Amino acid sequence: MIDLLTARSRGRYVFDLETNGLLAGVTRVHCAVLYDIDTDEILDFRPHEIGKFLEIYQRATLLIGHNIIGYDIPVLAKLYGVRHSPDCEIIDTLPLARLVYSDIKQTDFPLAKAWKAYKAKVDAWDQKRERSRLDHEADIADVDFTEEPPEWRDPGPYPYTASAPLEFPGQFVGSHSLEAWGYRLGAERKGDYSKEMKAQGLDPWESWNEAMHAYMIQDSRVNVTLYRHLMEEGVEPLAVALEMACQALVCRMERNGWPLDVRKAQELYARLSQRRHELEVALREAFPPWQVQLEDFIPKRNNKAKGYIAGVPVERWETREFNPASRDHIADRLTAKYGWEPTEFTDGGSPKVDDDILQSLPFPEAKLLAEYFLIQKRVGQLGEGNNAWLKLVTKKGRIHGRYNSNGALTGRATHSSPNIAQVPSVGAEYGWDCRVLFHVPIGWKQLGADQSGLELRCLGSFLAVFDGGAYIKTVLFGDIHWENAKALFGLDPDLLRDEKNHPEHKKYRDVAKTFIYAFLYGAGPEKLGSIPGVTAEERKLWRSDPKHLKALRAIQDRFRRRRQPVPNGTQLCHIYKGEQLTERFLKSFPALKRLLKVVKDAAKKGWLKGLDGRKLPIRSEHAALNTLLQSAGAVICKSWITMAEKALVEAGFKLSEGLGEDWDRDADVVFLGWIHDELQVAVREGLEEKVSAILIETGRQAGAPFASWKCPTDVEVKPGANWAECH
Structure with a gap:
């Protein structure tokens, strides 16, 4: 029968496996299913x-399939x-859903809210119904009826089911799981x-059974429905192909892992922990314990032993240690000791206390507190946080960080377990010490x-259509930050x-350099x-000056009208x-002003078209340009790294699949790590120049697939023994 069905098939299937474990420990495929999307025929295999x-x-x-790039396909290769x-097209509906619905939370929240409200009404009805039944039983329990006792008048189930919203439990908000x-x-x-x-009390995946088999087949039906739904959205094929290739790359990268120097990490953790202890001692000496008055206690009765008299308030005090x-505590002690008057507050009304504010204060303890915050953060990353490197490193000495290749609505990748993107840069405090931990084994570079x-x-x-490529020329051959400085500060253009x-x-x-990046990232006037x-x-x-005073009052009035602090x-x-600088800057760059207007006007429909044709959701007009630029950067980098991987294979290099316990011998x-516009790669000693040349050449070709891309790209490669030496 299977032969008959496959003979008339075009070979286009949704497929799924049921196995006995995660990829690292899987040893058996229990069953499999192929759902023919052209004939709707299901082929299931015991x-x-x-x-x-x-x-x-x-x-x-x-x-x-759903997560087939991350699981099912490598399982079959491994076992x-x-x-x-090689000619088979792969469509993984997990990254496809993330591509099509990159801002799914925004549509999920109303669904979950509506379902929660409806469910509360149903539950309240059911509880009232149950109480009615129990009350009826209690009423008739002790009565000796000469005839049949009266029946309970059941109000029935909740009667307004016709108006029921779509069932959507809150735990699935933002999730792209097949169940969601x-x-x-x-x-x-x-x-x-x-x-x-x-x-x-049973292990659902230990052995095959009929219920498992039926579950698998039902999963395939859900997956087919999801695939058809996503394809109906008219997603751009170029974007789909890019995301599938990128998903395959990051999954291999996750499996390969990145070696961590555990000994050095432990030494750094010990050193930072010692410094944290020293700071705690110093700060507690600077801020000794203090008394805080609590709410008065009013005794209800006399207590001669304690000296209480009923109704007479008793003062209560508590000793607090810093x-x-x-x-x-920080805000309270700085105010008490120095009369500090905070100017920035949290949404809850408390004084805002962060690194920037502490660094700006003249008090000697403020610098110690800023250092304490930094040390605490580094210690958390190293050994104490839920995703601390020393907690996640494997027996093989590797960190297998997770990637969501389309985790941000711009198409930018996000990182977790641990967040590799949060490893401090070399220029940051303890940045070198942290990055030197991520290294390669002996015999590798x-x-x-x-x-x-x-x-x-x-x-x-994006400016080229408005300025004929003038900005590109300055970026490539001039000093763009000096040009921006002259515009920003009103200096002579020559x-x-x-x-x-x-x-x-x-x-x-x-x-000017800091300003332009902040401006492009969507910073508001205060930050600028x-x-x-x-x-x-x-x-x-x-x-x-009355003119300036009038402008300052106008800003305050604007906030009042918006009912903002x-x-x-x-x-x-x-x-x-910030408003003055922005006005002056845009006056000097009319092309940028025109681009901003076009982008904001286009964003009024709720989305922009990305470099590869994807839809970019726009939450607010002021974030539109930043969204467009960040997405373009993400697409260029995805194009680059997938091109590089393909070119390396075509050049005869063997890439590790990460399917064994170690890198392929x-x-x-x-590929070790991909952090936004940066790629970290391990190569065998002696291959550095050849691999570097391919990384550079593919980096220069990264924009070629996109018709609207106008600016040449370039890549810099730096060799070393660890991350600190390479970036």
Whole structure:
């Protein structure tokens, strides 16, 4: 029968496996299913039929499934050495769903809220119904009826089911699991096989059974419904192909892992823990215990032993010891000791206490507290947090960080378990000490490659239609940050940078560099104004000049109309300065002003078209340009790293698949980590130059697949023995 069905098939299947474990420990495939998406025929395979499944699998022209790139496909390669046909297209509905619905939380919240409210009404009805039944039974329990006792008048189940919203439990908000999609789509729902087996105290995946088999088939039906739903959204094929290739790459990277120098990590943890202890001692000496008056206690009766008289209030006091990790304690003690008057507050109304604020305060303890915060963060990353490196490192000495290749709504990847992107840079405090831990084994070299000036190249590409490529030329051949500085500070457009004779030129350029990146990332006026800061002369002028006073009051009035906290003092000055700088900057770059208008106008429909054709949800107009640029950068980097991997294979290099306990023994190249515009790669000693050349060349070709891309890209590669030396 299977032969008859496959003979008329186009070989396009949704497939699924049920096995006995996760990829690292799996030893057996219990059963498999192939759902023909053209004929709607289901081919299911029991344990003794897996060989037949593998035959059809290898002939397939399209294979679809949920997380098949991360699990099912590598399982078959690991257990049977079987791979699909090179001409077979792979569509994984997990990354596809993330691509099509990158902002799924925004649509999930209303669904979950509506279902929760409806469920509360149903539960209240059912509880009232049950109480009615119990009350009736209690009423008739002790009465001796001569006839049949009156029957309970059952009000019946909740009567308003016709108005029931879509069932969507809150735990699935933001989830792209197949179970979550089963709820969203309504028509098909995953089964509860695993939960039911566990409720009976049984291991659901230990051995094959009929319930497991039925569960697998139902999963395939849900998956088919999801696939058809996603494809109906009209997703761009170029974006789909890019995401599938990127998903395959990051899954291999997860399996390979990144070696961590455990001994050095333990030494660093011990050193930082000792410094943390020293800071705690110093800070508790600086802020000795203090008394806090609590709410009075009013005794209800006399107590001669304690001296209580009924109704007479008794004062209560508590001795508190300073906790340097408590922001409330910090604010309280700085206020008590120095009369500190905070100007920034949290949404809850408490004084805001963070690294930036502590660094700006003149009090000696503030610097110690800022250092304490930093040490505490590093210690958490190293050994104490839930995802601390020393907790996650395997017996093989590797960190297997997780990647969501489309975790941000812009298409940018996100990282977890641990978040590799949060490892401090070399220039940050303890950054070198942290990055040196991520290394390669003896006999290998590490290559750090990153896209050069990607953010400004993305901006130049989008500006080209308005300025004919002028911004691109400055980015590539001039000093774009000096040009931005002249625009920002109103300097002579022909002024040449001369830091030797004019030290202020360096300050102008540094401020302009920080400003442009903050501007592109969507920073508001207050943040932009805080970058150069407000001078005493400016404050004096603004307080005395009616024109400036009027502008400052207008800002306050604007906040009042929006019913937002009214800024004053430093905040107000920074907002005013930021608005002035932005106006001056855009006046000098009319092309950027035009781009902003076009992007904001386009964003009014709720989305923008990305570089590869994907839809980019826009939550607010002021974030539109940042979303567009960040997405373009993410797409360029995905294009680069997938091109690089393909080019390395075509050049004859063996890449590790990470399917064994260790890197493939005959592998030449291992992708270690991808952090936004940076790629870290391990290569066997002697191959550095050849692999570097491929990373550079593919980096330069990364924009080629996209018709609207206008700016050349480039990649820098740095060799070393660890991450600290490579970036």
